[in-house]
Amino acid sequence: MSNRDRIFKAYLDDQRQSLQAPLASVLAFTEALLELATVSQTGGLKADVNKIATAAATMAEMLATISGLSKDSQTELSRLRHDLRNAIGLIDGYSDMLLEDCDDEEACEYIRQILHQSRLFQGRLEQFTLGDDDKSASDPIAAIFKSFKRGIIRDDREHMAASILVVDDNDSTRDLLAHQLQRQNFMVIEAASGERCLEIMRSAEPDLVLLDLVMPDMNGYEVLQVIRNDEALRRIPVVVVSGMQDEEGAVRCIDAGASDYLLKPVNGTLLRARIGASLEAKRWRDREREYLAELEKSQRFIRKIFGRYLSDEIVQRLLDDNDGLQLGGELRQVTILMADIRGFSALSQQLGPEQCVKLLNNYFGAMTEVIQRFRGTVDEFVGDGILVIFGAPLSDQDDCDRALACAVAMQLAIQDVNKLNRADNLPEITMGIGLNTGDVVAGNVGSELRSKYGVVGHNVNLTGRIESCTVGGQILASPATVAAASVQVLSGDKVTVSLKGMGDAVALTEILGVGMPYDLVLSPPLDDWQLSKNKMCLQLTLMAGKQTASKQYAVDVEARSGDRLRIRSAEPLPMLVDVSIDGFVVACYAKVTAQSAGTEFEYVLTLTSTSSDLQSALQSAFDE
Amino acid sequence: MPTILLVEDNEMNRDMLSRRLIRKGYEVLLAVDGQQGIDMCEQAKPDLMLLDMSLPVKDGWQVAREMKASAVLQTIPIIALTAHAMADDRQRALLAGCDDYDTKPVDLPRLLGKIEHLLGAAQ
Numbered sequence: 001m002s003n004r005d006r007i008f009k010a011y012l013d014d015q016r017q018s019l020q021a022p023l024a025s026v027l028a029f030t031e032a033l034l035e036l037a038t039v040s041q042t043g044g045l046k047a048d049v050n051k052i053a054t055a056a057a058t059m060a061e062m063l064a065t066i067s068g069l070s071k072d073s074q075t076e077l078s079r080l081r082h083d084l085r086n087a088i089g090l091i092d093g094y095s096d097m098l099l100e101d102c103d104d105e106e107a108c109e110y111i112r113q114i115l116h117q118s119r120l121f122q123g124r125l126e127q128f129t130l131g132d133d134d135k136s137a138s139d140p141i142a143a144i145f146k147s148f149k150r151g152i153i154r155d156d157r158e159h160m161a162a163s164i165l166v167v168d169d170n171d172s173t174r175d176l177l178a179h180q181l182q183r184q185n186f187m188v189i190e191a192a193s194g195e196r197c198l199e200i201m202r203s204a205e206p207d208l209v210l211l212d213l214v215m216p217d218m219n220g221y222e223v224l225q226v227i228r229n230d231e232a233l234r235r236i237p238v239v240v241v242s243g244m245q246d247e248e249g250a251v252r253c254i255d256a257g258a259s260d261y262l263l264k265p266v267n268g269t270l271l272r273a274r275i276g277a278s279l280e281a282k283r284w285r286d287r288e289r290e291y292l293a294e295l296e297k298s299q300r301f302i303r304k305i306f307g308r309y310l311s312d313e314i315v316q317r318l319l320d321d322n323d324g325l326q327l328g329g330e331l332r333q334v335t336i337l338m339a340d341i342r343g344f345s346a347l348s349q350q351l352g353p354e355q356c357v358k359l360l361n362n363y364f365g366a367m368t369e370v371i372q373r374f375r376g377t378v379d380e381f382v383g384d385g386i387l388v389i390f391g392a393p394l395s396d397q398d399d400c401d402r403a404l405a406c407a408v409a410m411q412l413a414i415q416d417v418n419k420l421n422r423a424d425n426l427p428e429i430t431m432g433i434g435l436n437t438g439d440v441v442a443g444n445v446g447s448e449l450r451s452k453y454g455v456v457g458h459n460v461n462l463t464g465r466i467e468s469c470t471v472g473g474q475i476l477a478s479p480a481t482v483a484a485a486s487v488q489v490l491s492g493d494k495v496t497v498s499l500k501g502m503g504d505a506v507a508l509t510e511i512l513g514v515g516m517p518y519d520l521v522l523s524p525p526l527d528d529w530q531l532s533k534n535k536m537c538l539q540l541t542l543m544a545g546k547q548t549a550s551k552q553y554a555v556d557v558e559a560r561s562g563d564r565l566r567i568r569s570a571e572p573l574p575m576l577v578d579v580s581i582d583g584f585v586v587a588c589y590a591k592v593t594a595q596s597a598g599t600e601f602e603y604v605l606t607l608t609s610t611s612s613d614l615q616s617a618l619q620s621a622f623d624e
Numbered sequence: 625m626p627t628i629l630l631v632e633d634n635e636m637n638r639d640m641l642s643r644r645l646i647r648k649g650y651e652v653l654l655a656v657d658g659q660q661g662i663d664m665c666e667q668a669k670p671d672l673m674l675l676d677m678s679l680p681v682k683d684g685w686q687v688a689r690e691m692k693a694s695a696v697l698q699t700i701p702i703i704a705l706t707a708h709a710m711a712d713d714r715q716r717a718l719l720a721g722c723d724d725y726d727t728k729p730v731d732l733p734r735l736l737g738k739i740e741h742l743l744g745a746a747q
Contacts, residue, residue: 051636078708085707086637089729093640096732100647122729149685199727205736217714230734 008071016066022117022124023063026056026091030115031108038104045102047194048094052491053088053112059121062087084125091118123204127189132221153247162279163187163204167197167223168241173264174442177210177241186275194218198226201233212241213249224256235285237278241266245613312314316374334391334455335403335437335481337376339367339410342430342472343589343609344384355426360384362420364427366413374406379454387457387463393444399508403485404511405518407433407475412520414473423482430472435511436463439478466508469576471591471606472563473522475511476576488515493594497576508576529559529566536621538567540590540605543578553579555605564593565605573603586611627651629670630712631661632705633679641674644732650739658682662690665697666676672742677706677717685720690699692721705730 039045046475062083069076095115164186168174171192178188189206191197194215201209213220220240227233237259242249248263254410259278262271339345341363348356367386371378375396378389388406391399410433418428438459462478472477482489492510499506513521536557542550553573559566573592581588589608596602607614628650640692642652653668655661658679665673673691677684684704691697694740701719704717724738 051640055636086634089707090636092729093644093732097640097644097647176730202731319698428629 004579012066012069014429015124016063019066019121019128020060022121023056023060025117026114026121027053027060029114030056033107034184035108036107036110038102038107038459045098047106048098048101052094052098055087055094058085059087060333069130072131077128079128081125085122087123088118088125090114098395102603115623116261119203119205126203127198141419162275163189164208164275165189165197165200165206165209167191167209167215167220169193169215170212173212177266180266180271181210181275184272186489194220194223197223199234201227206236207282208275209236209238210262210275211238211240213240215255221252221256224253225287228257235282235289237282239274239278263301320501330443331439332392332455333486334389334395334439334442334459335388335400335435335441336440336455336460337388337403337407337435338385338432338463338467339388339431339433340383340385340467342432342470344429346587346609347427347429348384351426355424358424359426359429360423362417362424362426363431363512366417366420367410370409371406374402374409376406377404385467387460389440389442392440392455398486400481400484401514401518403437404481404487404489405487405514405520407435407477408514408518409509409518409521411473411475411522432470432472433475434467434469434470435462435475435477435481436466436485437478437484438462462499468578469495469497469499469508469591471608473591474593475522476508477511479507479509482509487518490514495594496576497574501609527561530622531559532557532621533623534621536617538565539582540573540579541582542574543580543589552582555603556557557618557621558602560618563607564608565590565607565618566596566607567603568599569572569601569603572601577604578608584611584614584617586613589615625649625651626671627653627668628674628739629653629655629664629668630674631655631658631679632674632676633657634676637676641730643707645744646737647702658684661687662697665691665700670700672739673700673702674739675702675704675722677704677708677713685716688717688720688722691716701745702737703738703742 022323026092031050033039033049034046057127060428062080065076065080071395092115095111095118098111099108102111130436164181166174166177166181166188167190168177169192174190174192175334178190191200195218197209197211200206211220211223216245219243224238225238227236227238234257238257238259239262240250240258241262242252242253243264243265254262259281260274262274278583282314323430344569347359351359363384364381364386368378371386376390377392378386379389380387390406396402402569414429414431417444421428436459438457439458440457441456442455466476466478476495482491489509489511490513494509495509496507498506507600512524536555540553540555542553553571555567555569555573557565575592575595576590579590581590587609590605590606592603593606594604596604628645630638630642630645630652632641633656634653634739638654638656645652653670661673661675661679662682664670668725670696675684675687679687682690684706688702688704691700691702692717693721698721701723702721704725705723705728706713706717711726713727714725723742726735726738
């Protein structure tokens with residue numbers, strides 16, 4: 001084998017490998033796609049991905065013939081190109097359709113990668129020649145070296161010299177220009193016609209085009225027209241090189257979208273300066289485009305992160321409003337909603353961790369759906385508790401009304417949660433909700449690594465205390481919330497409690513429903529009072545630490561309706577305070593939820609957690 | 625909606641291109657070789673023919689020449705499709721009687737532009 005043959009063989013191997021690489025990537029991405037459930041479980045998508053894989057595999061097989069080419073295998077190369085272009089069309093076409101059909105973000109990213117690899121392949125294919133632009137060059141070896149020097153289109157454009165497409169139908173003019181540019185270390189691609197120019201622009205995406213005006217078939221003006229109407233091509237600057245020395249022609253070209261105009265014979269220094277300026281301008285535009293793409297990406301990110309806490313509508317409004325993204329700390333009036341599952345700690349001790357998580361998922365899933373419906377911001381899930389804000393990051397006239405309606409809707413939705421729980425063999429749950437309205441500090445709270453939008457302040461703590469006064473199924477609202485509501489509120493008893501940080505006597509309102517436009521009403525508890533048959537006495541201990549020091553009371557049970565006991569005490573009892581019922585094996589808790597209007601020291605005690613021995617004691621007191 | 629006859633021997637290409645055209649709202653008829661293409665033109669009178677130039681039985685060049693020689697069929701606009709991107713392909717296709725020409729891989733927006741242009745001119 002002669003030296004020339006050896007060099008040619010090495011050249012073919014290099015070309016074959018550079019064509020093989022993007023195909024291997026396409027195949028890898030199709031495999032990744034088929035691993036996605038969205039693709040593998042949808043017959044149509046799966047079939048189209050498989051067609052892409054088949055096309056890429058067939059193309060890879062076709063490339064084997066490259067090794068057998070010789071310098072005068074123009075016909076074979078032409079046929080190979082023909083077949084490969086057909087197959088590229090398949091990859092592109094099926095990918096485009098997949099993009100239309102698929103809304104899974106990850107899948108779409110893979111498909112775009114496939115399209116990118118296909119572009120890369122096509123660019124390399126169009127560049128692949130056996131000599132100088134498929135013409136039998138006078139010195140094929142020189143032509144091959146020239147091709148080597150030009151290199152092939154590579155992935156990382158950053159580290160590559162700018163590529164320039166020289167378009168001229170006159171071979172010697174084109175060669176001269178190409179030669180000048182190569183000396184200036186540009187990567188040069190040549191085209192002998194307007195048509196070919198457009199094809200190469202599409203496939204190889206050069207950084208700049210030097211365009212001759214007078215050409216057969218399609219002249220420079222026509223080429224400019226096509227470029228101007230093509231969004232992808234418009235990005236590539238075109239410098240017109242003309243033999244005609246007329247100002248009008250120059251103006252016409254600039255009008256048609258050319259970025260500059262040079263006269264023949266081209267002066268080397270001038271050429272370099274003009275090319276430099278056009279490339280610089282393109283770099284700025286590219287950077288701007290990248291910046292815009294980056295911006296879009298960060299908006300997607302914001303949507304994803306905030307989407308977990310906020311309704312779509314609020315995320316969109318945040319994105320639309322430039323100031324909305326500056327979520328610095330600020331004082332805002334909001335309505336705060338706090339909810340949690342009654343007796344959850346006791347419940348979680350009975351359940352295994354897996355069941356516990358299942359139960360919380362049923363609960364949080366249903367609640368988040370309701371909260372989003374009323375455009376609340378889920379600030380936090382803490383254990384079994386949910387903290388929701390109405391009025392931040394965006395405030396609205398009806399923040400308080402939506403919070404009230406949301407609370408009622410959440411209580412109503414607990415029925416669905418319990419239906420799920422029953423199906424999953426989990427215990428039923430009840431939830432209490434506290435509402436409060438007032439100023440809070442809202443903003444991004446946390447460290448740089450982990451920050452989230454949240455609210456802090458006295459009013460938040462107060463809401464927690466109000467919430468702790470509730471029993472299952474109950475909603476209690478602070479006076480501020482009741483005052484801020486413009487919707488009609490169906491309220492139950494007002495209960496006066498002393499809350500730390502709010503003074504001695506705070507009248508909390510029990511919310512039973514909200515009027516139009518929400519029109520939501522809680523189903524009232526069944527009043528089915530059954531009088532006790534045997535005397536039953538309970539020893540209650542006021543829970544220490546919350547409001548007052550622990551104190552004990554002895555009370556008589558007079559009647560029962562479900563979880564509620566009517567009791568008589570010898571002395572006044574504080575309202576809505578947790579008490580423990582002493583003397584049972586498992587700790588039992590209750591709350592004083594109402595005071596009888598007529599009789600002094602007669603109260604309703606609602607059980608918040610109970611035990612089997614308490615239940616059997618009650619049973620014996622009521623059923624003979 | 626206008627009817628397009630796609631004459632293409634490659635099965636995958638036929639499947640892909642016809643589906644893409646149907647998505648754009650066109651009615652699509654299919655023929656797998658040149659002779660079938662001409663026969664279907666006579667029967668179904670499509671509004672436009674998309675003609676792959678390298679076909680078995682009767683190639684695209686021959687099909688275009690016969691279509692334009694027929695008084696009945698010559699009004700049907702033809703767009704030649706070829707994966708050969710030689711400079712004189714366009715010239716040859718136009719000489720053979722094609723009304724327009726496009727290269728493979730097909731750039732769909734560009735092809736649709738040509739289709740709409742020809743359908744608009746035919747009306």
